[in-house]
Amino acid sequence: xxxxxxxxxxxxKVLDEKVFxxxxxxxxxxxTVAEALEKYDRxxxxxxxxxxxxxxxxxxxxxxxxxxxxxxxxxxxxDLRHLVTAMKIATDLERIADYAGNIAKAILRVETYPYVxxxxxxxxxxxxxxxxxETALVAYRDVNVEKAxxxxxxxxxxxxxxxxxxxxxxxxxSLQPVVVDEVMQFTNICRYLxxxxxxxxxxxxxxxxxxxxxHYDLN
Amino acid sequence: xxxKVTQLDKQETLATNGNDRPSVYxxxxxxxxxxxxxxxxxxxxxxxxxxxxxxxxxSGCGKSTFIKTLNRMVELxxxxxxxxxxxxxxxxxxxxxxxxxxxRTSVGMVFQQPNPFPKSIYDNIAYGPRVxxxxxxxxxxxxxxxxxxxxxxxxxxxxxxxxxxYGLSGGQQQRLCIARTLAIExxxxxxxxxxxxxxxxxxxxxxxxxxxxxxxxxxxxxxxxMQQAARVSDKTAFFLNGEVVEYxxxxxxxxxxxxxxxxxxxxxxxx
Numbered sequence: 123x124x125x126x127x128x129x130x131x132x133x134x135k136v137l138d139e140k141v142f143x144x145x146x147x148x149x150x151x152x153x154t155v156a157e158a159l160e161k162y163d164r165x166x167x168x169x170x171x172x173x174x175x176x177x178x179x180x181x182x183x184x185x186x187x188x189x190x191x192x193x194x195x196x197x198x199x200x201d202l203r204h205l206v207t208a209m210k211i212a213t214d215l216e217r218i219a220d221y222a223g224n225i226a227k228a229i230l231r232v233e234t235y236p237y238v239x240x241x242x243x244x245x246x247x248x249x250x251x252x253x254x255x256e257t258a259l260v261a262y263r264d265v266n267v268e269k270a271x272x273x274x275x276x277x278x279x280x281x282x283x284x285x286x287x288x289x290x291x292x293x294x295x296s297l298q299p300v301v302v303d304e305v306m307q308f309t310n311i312c313r314y315l316x317x318x319x320x321x322x323x324x325x326x327x328x329x330x331x332x333x334x335x336x337h338y339d340l341n
Numbered sequence: 342x343x344x345k346v347t348q349l350d351k352q353e354t355l356a357t358n359g360n361d362r363p364s365v366y367x368x369x370x371x372x373x374x375x376x377x378x379x380x381x382x383x384x385x386x387x388x389x390x391x392x393x394x395x396x397x398x399x400s401g402c403g404k405s406t407f408i409k410t411l412n413r414m415v416e417l418x419x420x421x422x423x424x425x426x427x428x429x430x431x432x433x434x435x436x437x438x439x440x441x442x443x444x445r446t447s448v449g450m451v452f453q454q455p456n457p458f459p460k461s462i463y464d465n466i467a468y469g470p471r472v473x474x475x476x477x478x479x480x481x482x483x484x485x486x487x488x489x490x491x492x493x494x495x496x497x498x499x500x501x502x503x504x505x506x507y508g509l510s511g512g513q514q515q516r517l518c519i520a521r522t523l524a525i526e527x528x529x530x531x532x533x534x535x536x537x538x539x540x541x542x543x544x545x546x547x548x549x550x551x552x553x554x555x556x557x558x559x560x561x562x563x564x565x566x567m568q569q570a571a572r573v574s575d576k577t578a579f580f581l582n583g584e585v586v587e588y589x590x591x592x593x594x595x596x597x598x599x600x601x602x603x604x605x606x607x608x609x610x611x612x
Binding site: 127196197198199200201202203334335336 | 567568571595597598604607608609610
C-alpha cells in the first residue's frame with residue numbers, strides 16, 4: 123500500500139507540473155496578446171491564435187492523466203479533491219487562453235492604427251490579470267488558501283477597470299457613430315479581459331475547495 | 342475581505358442527515374478488555390435504524406470485537422470483561438435479566454467465510470424457524486421462499502432446494518447465509534467482512550443486496566475494503582487502536598474527513 127501511495131504521490135506531482143506549465147503558457151499568451159494589442163502587431167496576434175492548439179492539447183493531457191489516476195488509484199478525500207481540482211483548473215486556464223485567442227482575433231479585425239480609442243485601461247487590466255495568474259500559480263504550488271483569496275480583490279480591480287473602459291468606449295460610439303465597428307472590437311476585448319478575471323477567481327475557488335473541502339464564492 | 346461561504350450550510354446539513362431516525366443501538370462509554378488487553382476504549386456510537394453503518398479500521402483496531410459485542414458473541418471468549426452500556430432499543434444488553442437468545446434472534450450475523458450447515462439448501466434456511474418452533478411445512482415453504490428471495494438467490498436455487506448447500510459457489514453460499522439470517526426475521530444484521538472471501542461479481546451482488554435490505558433492516562458491516570464502505574454505507578465509523586476516531590456520514594468521511602488519521606487511513610497512507 124505504502125509503495126502504491128508513493129507512486130500515486132509521484133504521479134500527482136507529474137500532473138501538477140503540467141498544470142503549472144499550462145498556467146505559465148496561459149500567462150505567456152496573455153502577455154503576448156497584450157503586446158500585439160499595444161503594438162498593433164498582426165503577426166504576434168496570429169502567433170497567439172496558433173499557440174492556442176498547444177494549450178488545448180495540454181488541457182486534454184491533464185484531464186486524461188487525472189482520469190487514469192482516478193481509475194487506477196481510486197483516491198478519496200484530499201487526494202480525490204486534488205485531482206478534480208487539477209482538472210477544473212486546467213479547464214479554466216484553457217478558457218482563459220481561448221479568450222487570449224479571441225482578443226487576437228479582435229485585433230485582426232481592427233483596421234485603424236493609431237487606435238480610435240485609448241487603451242491605457244486595457245493595458246492596466248492586463249497587468250492585473252498577469253498578477254492574478256501569478257497569484258493563482260503560487261497559491262496552487264504552496265496550497266495557500268490566503269493567497270487564493272487575494273484573487274477576489276484583484277478581480278474586483280479587473281471588473282472596475284474593464285467597466286470604466288467599456289463606459290469610455292460606449293461614449294465614444296455615441297459621439298462618433300462612424301467608428302462603431304472599430305470600437306466594438308475594443309468593447310469585446312473588455313469583455314474577454316473581464317471573463318479572464320472571473321476564470322482566475324474560479325481557480326482560487328477550486329484551490330480552496332481542494333484544501334478545505336468547502337465551496338467558497340470569490341466572485 | 343468579504344468571502345461568502347455558499348455550500349458550508351449544505352454540507353453541514355448533509356452530515357446530520359438521517360439523525361432524526363430512531364436509534365437501534367446507543368453505545369455509551371463502552372470499554373472491553375481481553376484479559377489485560379484493553380481492546381475497546383470509551384466507545385460512543387449512535388447507530389440508526391434502516392441505515393447501513395460501516396465499521397472500518399486497520400487489523401487489530403477492535404472493529405470485529407465491536408460488532409461481536411453488539412450480539413454479545415464476544416462473551417464466548419473466556420477472559421472478556423466489559424463496562425459501559427449498549428442500549429438496544431433503549432435496553433441495556435448487559436442487564437442481568439437480558440436473555441442473550443432473545444438478543445440474537447433480533448440481531449442476526451453473517452461471517453467472513455460463508456458457513457452453511459452440511460445440509461440441504463432448504464434445511465439451512467428452515468433451521469432457525471424450526472428452532473423457534475415452526476413445524477408447518479406450508480409456513481416453512483413460505484419462509485424459505487421469502488428468505489431466499491430477500492437474499493436475491495431464489496432464482497438460482499429454487500429448482501434444487503434439496504441439494505446440499507456445499508454444492509453452491511462461495512458467493513451463493515454467502516447469500517444463502519444471509520437468507521438463513523433473514524429467515525428468523527431479525528431487526529439488525531451484523532456483517533463481519535461478508536465479501537472478503539468472494540470474487541468481485543459475488544461481492545457486487547452482496548453489496549446490492551445490502552442496499553435492498555436496509556429498507557427493512559438495520560445493517561452494521563465491518564469491512565477491510567474501504568471502497569465497499571464508501572459504496573454501501575450511510576455512515577462510517579473509523580476505529581483505530583480500540584477507539585472511534587471519527588463517526589460521520591459516509592459522504593463526509595470519504596470526501597472531507599475531519600480527522601487527519603481518518604484521512605491518512607482511507608487514503609492508504611497507513612494500515
